[in-house]
Amino acid sequence: TQSTRPQRILDAVQKNATRGDPRSVVKAIDHFCRNKEWAMNVGDEKGCILDSVVSEVNPATVLELGTYCGYSTVRIASLLPPHAKLITLEFNPDFAAIARQVIAWAGLEDKVQLVEGASGDWIPKMKEQFGVKTFDLVFLDHWKNSYLPDTKLMEECSLLRKGSVLLADNVICPGAPDYLEFVRSSPRYKSQYFKSHLEYTKVEDGLEKSVFLG
Ligand SMILES: O=C(NC/C=C/[C@H]1O[C@@H](n2cnc(C(F)(F)F)c2)[C@H](O)[C@@H]1O)c1cc([N+](=O)[O-])cc(O)c1O
Numbered sequence: 001t002q003s004t005r006p007q008r009i010l011d012a013v014q015k016n017a018t019r020g021d022p023r024s025v026v027k028a029i030d031h032f033c034r035n036k037e038w039a040m041n042v043g044d045e046k047g048c049i050l051d052s053v054v055s056e057v058n059p060a061t062v063l064e065l066g067t068y069c070g071y072s073t074v075r076i077a078s079l080l081p082p083h084a085k086l087i088t089l090e091f092n093p094d095f096a097a098i099a100r101q102v103i104a105w106a107g108l109e110d111k112v113q114l115v116e117g118a119s120g121d122w123i124p125k126m127k128e129q130f131g132v133k134t135f136d137l138v139f140l141d142h143w144k145n146s147y148l149p150d151t152k153l154m155e156e157c158s159l160l161r162k163g164s165v166l167l168a169d170n171v172i173c174p175g176a177p178d179y180l181e182f183v184r185s186s187p188r189y190k191s192q193y194f195k196s197h198l199e200y201t202k203v204e205d206g207l208e209k210s211v212f213l214g
């Protein structure tokens with residue numbers, strides 16, 4: 001039977017990475033996507049920017065929108081302090097099944113809660129279901145036209161507090177123009193663009209870091 005790209009990414013991890021070693025999992029996926037098959041992971045160049053923002057924020061609670069194969073989930077979770085929690089939302093059950101195995105291979109199951117479903121359903125339930133008060137950091141890397149509505153929904157559900165950091169992938173390529181316009185023009189956000197390149201290519205892309213001002 002024909003395998004899927006996420007399945008081939010998991011195979012590359014299980015063949016080339018060391019169990020319990022998150023950095024080797026990240027390295028194995030980057031090597032596969034640079035040399036065998038491109039895939040929409042945040043990648044190593046933007047991943048370093050992601051790492052620096054995570055380290056700076058040192059979050060106790062993180063929400064990731066868009067798990068895919070778990071590449072950025074592993075990057076983020078490997079940098080969290082001992083009792084910190086990362087909730088990652090994934091809509092596609094096949095991607096979720098692969099991501100669970102990638103996260104397990106990295107030995108990060110205890111830090112990560114992978115939730116399957118739609119953001120519109122789950123964001124309003126975060127407090128009651130997971131005992132989350134607010135998120136210190138949100139990484140947006142799901143459908144680009146969902147970035148803005150989901151940000152507004154997180155505000156409405158009081159999931160953001162003064163100082164919460166939103167970090168959005170792909171604000172140039174494929175682009176999230178309505179989101180970018182919103183966070184850059186709203187008086188309730190302080191936004192900053194980190195110029196980089198689309199994963200594994202020379203095409204321009206970047207991350208937008210936006211601090212919620214309350
Ligand atoms: O389309 C891109 N990403 C879309 C990513 C989408 C991923 O987010 C999940 N999701 C959907 N809703 C939720 C939630 F959370 F709401 F439940 C989670 C989808 O099932 C998918 O796994 C993309 C495309 C390119 N590219 O170069 O084309 C490069 C990139 O870095 C990209 O991220």
Ligand SMILES: [Mg+2]
Binds near residue numbers: 040041170
């Ligand atoms: Mg992306």
